[in-house]
Amino acid sequence: MSSTDISLNKDVHHAHDEHDHHHDQNFFEKYIFSQDHKVIAKQFLFAGIFWGFVGGFLSIIFRLQLGWPEATFTFLEPILGNWIVNGKLDPEFYLALVTMHGTIMVFFVLTAGLSGTFSNFLIPLQIGARDMASGFMNMLSFWIFFLASVIMFTSLFIETGPAGGGWTVYPPLSALPQAISGSAMGMTLWLVSMALFIVSQLLGGVNYITTVINLRTKGMSMTKLPLTIWSFFLTAILGLLSFPVLFSAALLLIFDRSFGTSFYLSDIYIAGEALAHTGGSAILFQHLFWFLGHPEVYIVILPTFGIVSEVIATNSRKPIFGYRAMIGSMLGISLLSFVVWAHHMFVTGMNPFLGSVFMFLTLIIAVPSAVKVFNWIATLWRGNIRFTTAMMFAIAFVSLFISGGLTGIILGNSALDIQLHDTYFVIAHFHLVMGAAAFFGMFCGIYHWFPKMFGRMMDEKLGFIHFWLTFLSAYLVFMPMHYIGIAGFPRRYYSWTGFDAFNTFTDLNSFISIAAILGFTAQLIFLFNFIYSIFKGRRATANPWHSNTLEWTTPVNPGHGNWPGEIPTVYRWPYDYSKPGAAEDYIPQNVPFSQTQSSNLPYERDLE
């Protein structure tokens, strides 16, 4: 319930507190500048899907180059213009492709698209609130993100090309247009877009945190919250604490680029002249960047922890195993994520003692992560598993998370990182653990909450085809990359053929590229299913998965305000699945203990 009524429409009858009262909203209020969290969630979802296809397409172009370094791609000339000469990609454009692929996927898809969609959609619905604490700020959050998107998208089409210094934009490369053409206008747009993006994230994050703390319905204590809400809550806190640091890093970089300061620049001779910059530290930027950058990978993966926990519990028809341990491990991971950033910097020349400290802190994270995996597997054990598409993605998520997470134990070890740093081993590791896994978590969420979003079901068969092709290609792409990485192949290489040491694995690289193209094509099935089902999908029932959480107590198409009558009161935790003695194999959170006397546990009798 928003306490302040800031409305574009000056109509005085428009009162937010009276949600039963049905007022007419015009098209713009309802679909464009909407303050309804559900509409904003869908806006983030559509934007995220759009960006997902852009980011994926960029990766297909550079995978063509890596898979067939000797080939000429004349068929790409119509779309790439001057970036491709005689069928050969420009090496700087190649770097721009990998840079934009990383930026788009990490920030625009897996941060904004993921948190933006599910935090917005599920927080009010699952805690029992009419809307976000501030619908207006929520709307601003999307539209500032939209502006950031427009600017980032524009940078793809300018003459000097988009930013090309890697998604981590380390200066001096990103600070000096003499060093790479992407550091001219493209980098300026990148920085402006990211600054706006951060503003959007903060507006969203403040809202999520406030809403979870203040607007929970009667009976919804913190220990009765679904794990999704816990994960969104912690994600928002991480974002709120770490994104401002990236903002300051970006700001100082803007100063260095445009106003002649020397925060990051020192002792540089480039393009035939020695620069006047002196006294700056290039490593300072890396510290600031990774102070965000590491929590950022948890900002990407934490929401999917919540989503997957929820989907696995629902479809195994079992309570999530170790609910409190799940919360505890998420708290532990969140806390630790702030003190491990320098494991990205073991070979920057940082003091080796710091390396030892960060190795220790990094490897501790493996413990709560392992607990989560064990708990998910234990939840499956002796379940009665329903293989919905969402469930398939959830199981695959756990598989990918294990595969990618385990190699983190190797990379977090500074002694081993010497050889593996910036090789394809790193690429394989983080693509599995925060790329593929996070995407699978996101798909899992889309398939699971689609009925609540659009009132219709997605087609399950197409979903399975989409799932199997995606799952297969995810492993076929990223598993072989480990081999290439152990051999030391450096990342961000236009071609490896110039080195005797890296002149092998050409077939394997072609194979990876083919698998990547297969995986990308499979997403078209998803796109079709998604769009088709919005309009023509089978009509959903109010609670199609027989789930316990509050969002399924709303009507099939919840209106503005979510519940037509009173907000339901919560009596129990969200995981009472297959409780012995109960008639059904699920008991929604809003069912009082007095109605379930046959299944109440001893300590619950007092609550009857």
Add this chain to the structure above:
Amino acid sequence: MITFAIGLSIVLLLVILFLLFRIGTLASIFRGSTQRAVGTTKTSNKVNSLLLLLFLIGGGAAFAWSFADSWENMNQPLASVHGAWTDSLFWTTMIVIGIVFVITQILLFWYSYKYQHKDDKRAYYYPHNNKLEIVWTMIPAVVMALLVFAGWKTWANITSAAPADAVVVEVMGKQFSWLVRYPGADGKLGEASVNFIDATNEMGVNFSDPNAMDDFMPREIHVPKGKPVLLKIRSRDVIHSVFLPHFRVKMDAVPGMPTKFWFVPSKTTAEMRTETGNPEFNYEVACTEICGRGHFAMRFILVVDEPEEYEEWLASQTPFIEQNPQLLTKFIHDSKDQVVLEKSAEEVKTEL
């Protein structure tokens, strides 16, 4: 014409796929499978759980085969002392995580298959088990502690101070090549600064510094086998990273912040040529930090000699300033003041 034909056949294919999809939907409505709760239909559960099991078996087999098949290419020949430590730590850790990988993946897919939905069955209500949870928190904690200690020991050894008698080689990264300087007979590198860089003096050496007079800049790096080698690394433009894949050496080259890495080569180039059976074999230097257009082409050759050969090679080198005497004119008139100024700056630095 051919593009038109391709386009048309793609459209036709899509139409056919769409029709198949519609037929499938209608058929499932007639079968009545839409009346059941999602995920409880028999065929789809059977098919999916079986596919999960097949994925586990087939995927595991494919992984094992491809791993074995890539084994030769995966392992770069090893040529340094500390590389043997990191390699063995790497494969030890791989075995540890490999065991965890196999167990967890098998349980995940096997449980998914085994506990697929059955109409007459009910899931087991099992919300937590504190004893079990403490056990499986402690086990990874202990394993991690062991790995951390092994890592610490290795890391501390690798990053310890270089022995005083180490062969010093200065490596400088620039867009897009490496430059190398040896200290010459006096064992001391002359001062350098970006302000002295020009087309000839690419490393910006200050030739008014007496220590610089015997410095030489060869076209490839030569180091003796079995002796510690200290790389002094810097960059003059953007960040680069010195990577010697065969020596398990990597260290960033950062403008404004000199870095270092020392190692002991354990095999000469000639020995490695015999071992790999490749008479063309060379140790290579690569760049592993994105640095611009030519990032992928910063190749440099490193040669490991027997100590005697190395001494011969050393003796055959002539100081850079002897090859380029015209450079001296630039330093003669302003040398005195400059040197005093730089010296005092140097002193302040060491005091700090």
